[in-house]
Amino acid sequence: MKHYIGAGNPMRPQFDARAPYQAKHFAWACDAQGVGTVSLNRPERKNPLTFDSYGELRDLFNGLRYATDVKAVVVTGEGGNFCSGGDVHDIIGPLTKMTMPELLEFTRMTGDLVKAMRGCPQPVIGAIDGVCAGAGAMMALACDLRYGSPATKTAFLFTRVGLAGADMGACALLPRVIGQGRASELLFTGRSMTAQEGLAWGFFNALHDSGELLDKATAMARELAAGPTFGHGMTKTMLSQEWAMTIEQAIEAEAQAQAICMQTQDFRRAYEAFAAKQKPVFLGD
Secondary structure, eight states: OGGGSSTTOTTSOOOOOOTTOOOSSSEEEEOTTSEEEEEEOOGGGTSOBOHHHHHHHHHHHHHGGGOTTOOEEEEEESTTOOBOOBOIIIIIHHHTTOOHHHHHHHHHHHHHHHHHHHHSSSOEEEEEOSEEETHHHHHHHHSSEEEEOTTOEEEOGGGGGTOOSOOTTHHHHHHHHHOHHHHHHHHHHOOEEEHHHHHHHTSOSEEOOHHHHHHHHHHHHHHHHTSOHHHHHHHHHHHHHGGGSOHHHHHHHHHHHHHHHTTSHHHHHHHHHHHTTOOOOOOOO
16 A cells, blocks of 8 residues: 555555644635534545544644634534544455555554644534444543433444554443443443433533534533643643653643643633632633
8 A cells, every 4th residue: 555655645644633624635724712513524425434534533623732722612514423443445455465564554643643632732522422432432432521422323433344452542441431340341342432321420511412512522622622621631631641650740841730730821711700709711821
């Protein structure tokens, strides 16, 4: 598959993201409140991913590290489904013909998408309806908050195609969200987790009817975008980094993080608004 190696390779970063960015392989929009929306837009195929969409999504979320005009992000899919995973014809077929170095480049790229979603400072909110499978389930798992509908079915399908359940960080992330035993069952069997299971197990923060799902997710994103965005970025960083810390290390790390946040103008604005019995207006600095 030499097409994917070298110039124009979607497996390698291409750009930095900003609010006015024009996406090629999915839809991207950012509103006046700084809420960006990623919409997977191949509804006739239940929004599968391709080599190009994987690479562009990774680059978008990496670029969001520097996009101060984007305060929060919603990830969704069009046509009543979230994402059916890697496209069988555009990805899985070609993978069977790749060399080991090319395969490793691909699997690292897919993992880099999860790392980019988790590494950007903006809260990422999933509006997850209908089919959410394979790499789509991993994109959902990489979100900070997840909203589903009663029709949502989430499946980590990797063993169904003869692979390990260990893909894109699944064996690290899923047990931390729903517990080791539940994650083990889903990753070994590849079965679908129902929406009600996902809600009871903590995978979903809430369930909403399909017709209002995106609006609910966007409303939460706007609420977060109106908050102390530097503080939200610090919260996201610490939620990730403290997994590998002892309690003593975590308490010290949070002391340092909070002292940094106390240097922001938003902290001063909050105090002044409180003293004046007003609602604070946060500007992210």
